[in-house]
Amino acid sequence: xxxxxxxxxxxxxxxxxxxxxxxxxxxxxxxxxxxxxxxxxxxxxxxxxxxxxxxxxxxxxxxxxxxxxxxxxxxxxxxxxxxxxxxxxxxxxxxxxxxxxxxxxxxxxxxxxxxxxxxxxxxxxxxxxxxxxxxxxxxxxxxxxxxxxxxxxxxxxxxxxxxxxxxxxxxxxxxxxxxx
Amino acid sequence: xxxxxxxxxxxxxxxxxxxxxxxxxxxxxxxxxxxxxxxxxxxxxxxxxxxxxxxxxxxxxxxxxxxxxxxxxxxxxxxxxxxxxxxxxxxxxxxxxxxxxxxxxxxxxxxxxxxxxxxxxxxxxxxxxxxxxxxxxxxxxxxxxxxxxxxxxxxxxxxxxxxxxxxxxxxx
Numbered sequence: 001x002x003x004x005x006x007x008x009x010x011x012x013x014x015x016x017x018x019x020x021x022x023x024x025x026x027x028x029x030x031x032x033x034x035x036x037x038x039x040x041x042x043x044x045x046x047x048x049x050x051x052x053x054x055x056x057x058x059x060x061x062x063x064x065x066x067x068x069x070x071x072x073x074x075x076x077x078x079x080x081x082x083x084x085x086x087x088x089x090x091x092x093x094x095x096x097x098x099x100x101x102x103x104x105x106x107x108x109x110x111x112x113x114x115x116x117x118x119x120x121x122x123x124x125x126x127x128x129x130x131x132x133x134x135x136x137x138x139x140x141x142x143x144x145x146x147x148x149x150x151x152x153x154x155x156x157x158x159x160x161x162x163x164x165x166x167x168x169x170x171x172x173x174x175x176x177x178x179x180x
Numbered sequence: 181x182x183x184x185x186x187x188x189x190x191x192x193x194x195x196x197x198x199x200x201x202x203x204x205x206x207x208x209x210x211x212x213x214x215x216x217x218x219x220x221x222x223x224x225x226x227x228x229x230x231x232x233x234x235x236x237x238x239x240x241x242x243x244x245x246x247x248x249x250x251x252x253x254x255x256x257x258x259x260x261x262x263x264x265x266x267x268x269x270x271x272x273x274x275x276x277x278x279x280x281x282x283x284x285x286x287x288x289x290x291x292x293x294x295x296x297x298x299x300x301x302x303x304x305x306x307x308x309x310x311x312x313x314x315x316x317x318x319x320x321x322x323x324x325x326x327x328x329x330x331x332x333x334x335x336x337x338x339x340x341x342x343x344x345x346x347x348x349x350x351x352x
Contacts, residue, residue, distance in 0.1 A: 092299070106258070108274045123308075150325060
């Protein structure tokens with residue numbers, strides 16, 4: 001079997017696991033996503049920060065062993081801030097994100113299928129159409145390339161990973177204590 | 181296993197499992213989990229059906245080729261995985277309007293579809309502007325400690341929280 005084909009199958013299998021987990025986590029539900037954005041239900045934050053904590057240990061260990069390479073996405077204020085804020089507005093209106101909408105389709109949500117999915121396709125296509133203009137005028141503003149927090153702070157990766165996990169643990173403790 | 185038929189799992193268990201999953205995607209496939217590029221490629225593929233191969237010449241689709249790639253398969257897998265999970269717990273159902281939406285804005289289906297469509301447009305445009313979404317930046321990029329991803333993720337929530345309070349608390 002060719003590498004390309006086997007990787008496509010791996011992609012599909014990893015997707016099945018990811019979609020399964022998102023559904024069991026409850027984030028295929030609009031109510032859970034909006035509950036998070038209204039700061040009433042912290043399921044989304046708990047899932048994301050648990051994944052970041054566990055993931056960061058593993059990928060930095062594997063990077064240390066030389067098993068994998070990590071390629072952080074390059075970015076800039078002009079790309080990440082306006083894009084991120086606009087994304088947030090869409091997140092609140094739609095109640096799904098590009099990942100959870102795929103899982104919401106599998107859960108039978110028709111607002112995702114008939115409204116959200118065409119919307120995301122139109123929005124992505126529009127960005128592709130305006131890409132040359134935005135790239136020339138806005139995307140380069142405040143460029144920081146593929147900077148990482150350890151390089152920004154000029155410290156070893158673990159001096160960010162370990163305190164980050166400690167902060168995440170404190171956030172979880174506070175959330176549980178507050179009954180959220 | 182009893183857990184497979186439960187509707188909801190602890191968010192901590194789910195999150196940790198997604199963390200472990202991301203070790204394996206990186207180790208086995210040399211990819212990190214992300215979703216939004218797939219929608220951009222798909223939008224281009226649909227446009228190509230109508231307008232022909234000249235669509236491939238657009239600068240954006242020169243960078244993100246109109247091909248079915250690893251991430252495209254990941255997203256298809258996610259639909260299947262969520263379907264399996266929902267069926268196992270009996271949580272699968274065809275539904276139009278989520279409860280929170282209905283409680284504030286009522287049961288009008290076209291209104292809900294319009295909000296989903298407009299939201300989707302902002303989400304698609306914004307995710308490709310920011311070069312990532314809640315999974316690509318918010319989970320995968322954040323665990324790689326990328327500055328671009330932390331700034332994006334904070335903006336996702338800043339925009340989302342503001343808009344949600346407007347939509348569900350101020351207007352309502």
